[in-house]
Amino acid sequence: MNELTAPQVRTAPKVLLHDHLDGGLRPATVLDLADACGHTLPADTATGLARWFRQSADSGSLVRYLETFEHTVAVMQTADGLERVARECVEDLAADGVVYAEVRFAPEQHLERGLTLDEVVEHVLEGFRSGESAVAATGGRIRVGCLLTAMRHAARSREIAELAVRFRDRGVAGFDIAGAEAGYPPSRHLDAFEYMRAANAHFTIHAGEAFGLPSIHEAVAFCGTDRLGHGVRIVDDITVADDGTATLGLLANYVRDKRIPLELCPSSNVQTGAVATLEDHPFDLLARLRFRVTVNTDNRLMSDTTMTNEMMRLVEAFGYGWVDLERFTINAMKSAFLPFDQRLELIDDVIKPGYAILIGA
Numbered sequence: 219m220n221e222l223t224a225p226q227v228r229t230a231p232k233v234l235l236h237d238h239l240d241g242g243l244r245p246a247t248v249l250d251l252a253d254a255c256g257h258t259l260p261a262d263t264a265t266g267l268a269r270w271f272r273q274s275a276d277s278g279s280l281v282r283y284l285e286t287f288e289h290t291v292a293v294m295q296t297a298d299g300l301e302r303v304a305r306e307c308v309e310d311l312a313a314d315g316v317v318y319a320e321v322r323f324a325p326e327q328h329l330e331r332g333l334t335l336d337e338v339v340e341h342v343l344e345g346f347r348s349g350e351s352a353v354a355a356t357g358g359r360i361r362v363g364c365l366l367t368a369m370r371h372a373a374r375s376r377e378i379a380e381l382a383v384r385f386r387d388r389g390v391a392g393f394d395i396a397g398a399e400a401g402y403p404p405s406r407h408l409d410a411f412e413y414m415r416a417a418n419a420h421f422t423i424h425a426g427e428a429f430g431l432p433s434i435h436e437a438v439a440f441c442g443t444d445r446l447g448h449g450v451r452i453v454d455d456i457t458v459a460d461d462g463t464a465t466l467g468l469l470a471n472y473v474r475d476k477r478i479p480l481e482l483c484p485s486s487n488v489q490t491g492a493v494a495t496l497e498d499h500p501f502d503l504l505a506r507l508r509f510r511v512t513v514n515t516d517n518r519l520m521s522d523t524t525m526t527n528e529m530m531r532l533v534e535a536f537g538y539g540w541v542d543l544e545r546f547t548i549n550a551m552k553s554a555f556l557p558f559d560q561r562l563e564l565i566d567d568v569i570k571p572g573y574a575i576l577i578g579a
């Protein structure tokens with residue numbers, strides 16, 4: 219049997235590339251902030267609220283899953299709300315053993331109480347910096363970058379891409395599109411991606427989660443994405459014969475050949491119905507075929523999860539050991555929107571020594 223335990227996995231250095239700021243609030247903070255701004259919530263205790271988010275997100279549909287964000291976005295409309303949520307996010311990730319994270323959110327959803335796009339980003343970055351300082355003050359270590367998301371049903375993607383580039387030297391590492399996938403193909407936002415590419419800037423695209431291969435194809439072939447948010451439906455382009463031999467179609471081959479990172483989010487995929495059960499998740503097939511797989515939380519509040527928990531669920535389903543978890547972590551670090559020398563430094567100085575201790579223990 220596998221010997222890895224959650225407390226051990228929590229101490230392992232972890233890298234998180236796909237985590238939504240508005241999907242990771244502490245339930246108690248949602249209550250506090252709702253109280254302060256007069257927003258009515260579906261539950262009035264932290265436990266009740268945690269259960270409500272988890273159960274409502276457990277809907278089997280991405281669209282219904284996304285409806286729960288109404289209550290987190292509503293309490294993130296002020297400078298104080300944004301800074302607090304961002305600071306606590308960094309503290310929670312550090313407590314979970316995350317050493318590098320890219321946390322995303324959609325600035326255009328935080329303008330309801332008069333903040334400008336620039337102010338929204340400034341407050342979130344301020345929260346990240348104060349979270350990093352708080353962690354450092356207690357002897358911990360974490361670095362958090364920010365990805366700016368544009369909502370795919372809206373029409374502000376070019377503006378958000380420009381915002382991301384404007385803040386590139388102040389903590390914004392890249393750009394993303396999210397929201398309901400069916401009906402809103404990535405090519406709808408081609409000008410934003412072209413703008414990013416022209417600026418030598420990075421982006422990822424939510425694709426191949428609620429919608430299949432055409433969405434991944436557009437993200438890769440037309441938009442030139444650096445990474446795929448989820449990308450889990452790439453499995454539809456892979457045929458596995460009875461003897462276990464896998465045959466890859468053109469798109470799957472391309473994604474693997476180009477080492478396009480897959481930001482896989484196991485629990486979230488089960489909740490939205492992208493996969494039936496965790497044991498059925500193509501994570502292991504993709505890992506065995508040597509796709510560049512990474513482990514991610516997506517929305518810690520809605521999935522009631524952590525990086526440790528996502529890794530433990532994979533360990534339990536597929537029998538992974540430290541060497542596997544180290545590989546997934548290095549995959550993620552290699553795929554980060556951070557200059558190459560800094561990625562290498564984190565791999566050599568933090569990740570490898572961390573796993574060496576665990577492997578040797």
Ligand SMILES: O=c1[nH]cnc2c1ncn2[C@@H]1O[C@H](CO)[C@@H](O)[C@H]1O
Pocket residue numbers: 238239240241280284287291322323324327367396397398424427486516517
């Ligand atoms: O898994 C997902 N797929 C698509 N969109 C998502 C997912 N998780 C969150 N969001 C959307 O991204 C916005 C900015 O963070 C959230 O408000 C939510 O609407």
Ligand SMILES: [Zn+2]
Pocket residue numbers: 236238396424447516
């Ligand atoms: Zn996501």
